[in-house]
Each structure stands twice: as structure tokens, then as C-alpha cells.
Amino acid sequence: DIQMTQSPSTLSASIGDRVTITCRASQSISSWLAWYQQKPGKAPRLLIYKASSLESGVPSRFSGSGSGTEFTLTISSLQPDDFATYYCQQYNSYSRTFGQGTKVEIK
């Protein structure tokens, strides 16, 4: 199975900060990567698919990049609504694995 490793596990940031989350795959997944945001008690929300394509309705401050084994999710200017946990997910292989999550907290 392909393993997905996110870093950091927790991130403390302030409103207006530029935030970057990294996701590494244990083998190449081309660009078959999605990013989700999850708030407490809520279902995940799709942000990015195919590594860098922004889902409709998602603010443009969110962006994704990368290919192969290394990917990043960037929030260009952190807003109050962005404090949440973020997950990457590969969909290259039979088992569609998620990263362990990155919690973005208020500094």
C-alpha cells in the first residue's frame, strides 16, 4: 500500500500568515492527490484535486502543488475560517490512502 505522510502534524499560525503543509507519498502517485479540510464535528470538504486544481467554490487563497512523491497545500493568507485539520489523499492506487492530518491552530 502507498503510505502518505503529512508534516507538520500541528501548525500554529496567526491570521494573515502564509501556511504550507507537506504531504509525501511512499511511491510516485503522479498528480493523483486531493486535499480536504475538516472542522470539528463536520464532514471533510474537498479543496484541491489532481494536486493543483481548485474545487469550485473554494477560496483562491488555497493552492496545491507537486507531483510524484512530494506535494504541498498552501494558504496564502490565513483567515479565521481556515483553522481546521487538513488531509491529503492519494487516488493512484487500489487503496485510496489518507495522510494522518495536519491541525492548523491559532497562535
Place this chain on the structure above:
Amino acid sequence: EVQLLESGGGLVQPGGSLRLSCAASGFTFSSYAMTWVRQAPGKGLEWVSAISGSGDSTSYADSVKGRSTISRDNSRNTLFLQMNSLRAEDTAIYYCAKDPGDSIWYFDYWGQGTLVTVSS
């Protein structure tokens, strides 16, 4: 508007069975693959099982393979997950999620989840 509404969760004893349902509306159900994803309390997301739009193709995580069966009734716009031989580690919120196409395998819409608790 796409809506996914899970049901069927609850408290079950170890070794017991449960059938989860996900009622879909707002899209042509048979045209889209569907997936179950679970989340244990305080933990991350785990892909569980998936089914193609026609229902001809299914796949399972190793953690549930042999104990679970995914199915769908396209005439009723409903997705199912039959879970047998339940274990404490199956305790989780179970989400159904919609594929953006048929067998693309990321998820553009999610239900609100149904809680399964396996305990004696």
C-alpha cells in the same frame, strides 16, 4: 443540491453485524462511484470500501476485507455497507462520499456520517 444521508449506525456487540445505508439525492446516482470512509474517535480518515456506478466493481481496505460487503441499489439511489464480525477497532463515524465521476476515486461530496460503536 447534492445530499448524502447516512443511517444505520448504533451500538453493537463485538462479533455482531450492522448494515449502513446512504440515501443520495440531487444527482444521477448510477453515474457516480461511491465510497465509505471512516474516522475513529479523535483519529484521521480511513478509506473503507468503494463501488463503481454500475455496482460491477468493488474494492475494500484490508482492515475490513472478508467482513464487509458494499452494494448499491440504483433504483432507490441508496448505497449500503454490510459489516459483519465487528470488532472494537471498527468503532468510528462512517461517512459515505461521492466520486466526481465513475471510478476517479477522490470525493467531492460527503454525508454527515453515522456513528458505529462496537462495545459489550
